[in-house]
Amino acid sequence: MKRNSIIISATIIMAIVIAACQTQTDQGIESRWAGETVQGAIQSIENQIGGFDQTMIETNYRYNELYWAGQDENWGFAEYQLDEMLGSLEKGFVRRPERQASSAQFVDQAAPRLMQAIESGDKEAFVESFRRFASSCNTCHTMEDVAFIQVTIPEIRTSLVRF
C-alpha cells in the first residue's frame, strides 16, 4: 500500500470530519494536533504531507526497486514500480505544479522507453534504457536547480524482494 495514498486518503477523511464538525460548532473545531480552525487544520495537514521532497523520497525508493527488479528479470515487479513512480510524480505535481514542466523529458521520453524494455523482457535493453532513465532524473534536477542531487546506477542491492 502506498504511503502517500494512505496519507491523502486520511487527509480527505479528516477534511470531511472537520467540515462536519464545523457545521455543528459554528467555525470552531475540537482542539486536535492539526489546529483549532478549519483553515489552520488544512494548513497543518498540508505541512505534514510535505512538498516535492516527499515525492522524491518515494521516487528514489521505487527507482532502486525498479533497478533490482530488472536485474532479476522480474518484469511484473519492474512494471509495477515504474507505474507507481509515475503515479506518485503526478500526485507530487498536484502539490507543486511549478515542477511539472522540467519533467516532460522524463515522463514523455525516458519513462516510456524504459517501459518498452520492461514489456519486451529484454534485459540488455533494460540496462541501456535504465542508464538513460537515470540521466533523465538528473536532467530534471539540473533544470530545477538541484543539480547537486545526481543519482547513479545502484551498485549495492537494498531491495528485499527476490524473484
Ligand code: HEC
Ligand atoms: C520534476 C523533475 C524531477 C524528476 C523527473 C526527478 N526529480 Fe528528483 N528531485 C527533484 C526536485 C525539485 C528535488 C528537490 C526536492 C525539493 O526541494 O522539494 C528532487 C530531489 C530528489 C532527491 C533528494 C530527496 C531528499 O529530500 O532526500 C532524490 C534522491 C531524487 N530527487 C531522486 C530522483 C530520481 C531517482 C529520479 C528519477 C527516477 C528523480 N529524482 C526524478 C526533481 C525531479
